[in-house]
Amino acid sequence: MIRNVLLVLGNGYNRKNLIDSAIYLRDNFGFKIRPFHVRDVRKKEFLPNAVDGIMLEPMLAGISKEWNAFEEREIEKIKAELKENGIDAELEVQFGITPEVVIQELKKSDMLLIEKEERFTEDLVVLMKRFYKPIIVVRDKPLRLEKIAVANDDGTKVNKSFQRFSNIFTHIEEIKSFELVDSLEEDPEEEKKENYLNAFMEGKGIKVESVKLLKSDSDAFLQICKEEDILIMGNLSNSYLYEKLTKRVGIKIMEQAETTLFIA
Numbered sequence: 001m002i003r004n005v006l007l008v009l010g011n012g013y014n015r016k017n018l019i020d021s022a023i024y025l026r027d028n029f030g031f032k033i034r035p036f037h038v039r040d041v042r043k044k045e046f047l048p049n050a051v052d053g054i055m056l057e058p059m060l061a062g063i064s065k066e067w068n069a070f071e072e073r074e075i076e077k078i079k080a081e082l083k084e085n086g087i088d089a090e091l092e093v094q095f096g097i098t099p100e101v102v103i104q105e106l107k108k109s110d111m112l113l114i115e116k117e118e119r120f121t122e123d124l125v126v127l128m129k130r131f132y133k134p135i136i137v138v139r140d141k142p143l144r145l146e147k148i149a150v151a152n153d154d155g156t157k158v159n160k161s162f163q164r165f166s167n168i169f170t171h172i173e174e175i176k177s178f179e180l181v182d183s184l185e186e187d188p189e190e191e192k193k194e195n196y197l198n199a200f201m202e203g204k205g206i207k208v209e210s211v212k213l214l215k216s217d218s219d220a221f222l223q224i225c226k227e228e229d230i231l232i233m234g235n236l237s238n239s240y241l242y243e244k245l246t247k248r249v250g251i252k253i254m255e256q257a258e259t260t261l262f263i264a
Contacts, residue, residue, distance in 0.1 A: 004032040006109035014115040021143035035091045038098045099126040134264035144229040149176040157234025164264035174207035218252045225259045
C-alpha cells in the first residue's frame, strides 16, 4: 500500500528543511511525495480601491502585475529546488485561501508536512484546529526520528497522537516521556497515580524514559526539547484563544518549540 505526504511549500525560510524532511519520509518509510503550493488570493484583498477619493486602479494594476510576477518566480524556484533534491513529482499549484485549500487536498493524502515560522500564523492555527490527518510541523531542522519524545499530560489527545505515530512509524524502541506535573515533590501519604500513556507505551514493548517537568516552567520544557528530533503532542483545541490568554503551557510549547512537532 502506497502512502503519500502532502508537502506544502510556501515562501518561508524553512523550505529546504521541508524538502529534506519529505525526502527522509520517502527514503526511510516509503512515502510518496506530493509537492503543493497555494497562490493565496487574499493577498490582493489588502489593496484599497481608493484613498481619500482618489482612484488607485492604475497603480493597483501595476502592483498586481508585480505580485503575479513575483509568485511566478517563486514557483519556478520551488520547482528548481525539488528537481535539485531529486524529487520528480510535479508541483501542484492551486489558487485559493491557503488553509481551506490544504484541508481539502489533505483528503487525498495520509499526512501533512508543513513549516512553522518563529510565530504561529493565523493560517497555521486554522490548520491545526481543523486537520483530520497526522501533521508534522517542521521548524529549524529537517525531520529525523532517532530521538523521539512525547509531551505527556496523560490526556486523551496526546494518547491518540502517540497511537497514530506508532502506527505509522513502527520502528520505535525507546521514547522520552516528558511528564507535565504540578509539583516535583512526591507526597508519601498520597497514592501514586498511574500514568496511562506510559503504561500504554510500555505495553507495546517500548522502553520509556520518564522525565518529570513542572507545568509552570515551560522554559525548562522548551530547553530540553531542543535535544530531541521530534516531539509528539496532542492536537490544538477549538478554544485556542482562551488557552493562549490563560497561558496554558501546551500552547506555549506548541508555539515556541524549536523541535519538529507531530500532532494527530
